Amino acid sequence: KPTSALQQMGSVAQRAANYIISSLATFVSFRMVINYIRTGVGYVQQLDTALAQLQVVTGQSSSALKEAEDRARSIGDAIGSTTTEVLNSATDWARLGYSMSDSLTLAQKSAELAKTGFMDVATATEQMTSAIQAFYGAKISKGLVSVDDAASHINDELVQIGNNMPITSQGLGDALERSAGSLVAAGNTLEESVALISTANSTIQNPESVGNALKTVSMRLRGTKVSDISNELNEDVSDDFKNAAHDASKLY
Numbered sequence: 001k002p003t004s005a006l007q008q009m010g011s012v013a014q015r016a017a018n019y020i021i022s023s024l025a026t027f028v029s030f031r032m033v034i035n036y037i038r039t040g041v042g043y044v045q046q047l048d049t050a051l052a053q054l055q056v057v058t059g060q061s062s063s064a065l066k067e068a069e070d071r072a073r074s075i076g077d078a079i080g081s082t083t084t085e086v087l088n089s090a091t092d093w094a095r096l097g098y099s100m101s102d103s104l105t106l107a108q109k110s111a112e113l114a115k116t117g118f119m120d121v122a123t124a125t126e127q128m129t130s131a132i133q134a135f136y137g138a139k140i141s142k143g144l145v146s147v148d149d150a151a152s153h154i155n156d157e158l159v160q161i162g163n164n165m166p167i168t169s170q171g172l173g174d175a176l177e178r179s180a181g182s183l184v185a186a187g188n189t190l191e192e193s194v195a196l197i198s199t200a201n202s203t204i205q206n207p208e209s210v211g212n213a214l215k216t217v218s219m220r221l222r223g224t225k226v227s228d229i230s231n232e233l234n235e236d237v238s239d240d241f242k243n244a245a246h247d248a249s250k251l252y
Contacts (some may be wrong), residue, residue, distance in 0.1 A: 050087035057094045064100065071104050081111040085121040092125050096133070102147045106132070110152035116159045117169030127173030128154060134180035135190045157194050165198040171207035172197055178211030181217070186218040 033079040051065055060068070072086040089107035090100075098106060106128070114124035126152060132140075138148035162169030175197040193214075200210045 004246045044164065046084045047087070050084045050091070054087055054094065057091050058100050059101075060100055068100060068104060072107070075111060077102070079108070079111045079115055081114065081121055087110055089121050089125040092129065096129065098147065105148050106151055109148070109155055113155050113158065113169070113173075116155070117162060117173070119170045119173075123170065124173070125169070127158075127177055130177040130180050131158075131173070131190070134176075134184045135193075157190055161194050161198050165202070166205070167198050167201045167207060171201065175201070175207040175211030175214070178208065180217040182215040182218040183195045185199075 041141070047069075049109070051069060054068065055065055058064075067228045068090065069083065072090065075081070076083045077084050086104075086107045089110045090103040092105040093103035093110075094100065107125070110125040110128050111121050113119075113128060114121045117124060119127075131151055131154045132147075135154070136145055139145045140147055140150060148251065158169040158172050162166065162172055172194060179197070180193065183196070188196070196214060197207070197210055200214065201207055204210065
């Protein structure tokens with residue numbers, strides 16, 4: 001019968017459609033599994049590389065590295081960073097001569113700054129490095145302040161000002177990267193330096209230019225010659241100073 005034939009054809013078409021859908025689902029699931037495996041392998045490779053770099057820098061034993069990995073994982077889980085990011089940050093701190101324990105503490109503070117300051121951990125580490133070395137490096141080496149207290153203070157300043165003034169935490173960090181050393185040499189505290197940066201930035205809205213300008217102003221006030229700086233760095237920085245002086249003129 002025609003109706004029966006049509007029903008049979010419909011049944012065959014339905015089974016074919018179901019087979020195609022099932023095959024596609026299987027294919028998609030397979031592809032997803034492959035992608036998950038590739039992602040996992042890539043993560044393990046990155047983690048192994050991070051651990052290898054940390055070992056080269058610190059010279060620690062395998063057991064000490066395992067403890068560092070466990071601590072880095074705990075830090076990452078609590079803050080929302082990956083273990084690899086924390087380990088890479090710790091390696092950067094270790095290169096500056098900090099112990100494994102202090103490096104992991106500083107990596108934790110860097111990850112916290114990254115989260116609250118809306119930046120990646122690598123950027124937060126660079127900015128924290130500049131600030132802590134300039135404002136607290138000597139005090140830490142003399143045992144006058146702990147790395148935990150120093151880093152916490154820097155975090156509090158950057159986040160508080162970044163949340164309440166017309167400049168972001170990352171912007172403050174960018175400016176401090178360029179000016180912290182000169183500002184400290186001129187006798188400014190962290191609080192005074194952050195206040196100078198945030199106030200100046202409210203006028204020109206360019207943290208990098210503010211940092212360069214404050215560096216130039218503070219060095220000029222101390223009577224530092226451009227030629228002396230060029231000799232010390234073994235490179236001509238006259239153009240850099242001209243650009244920074246131009247930025248400084250915008251503040252007045």
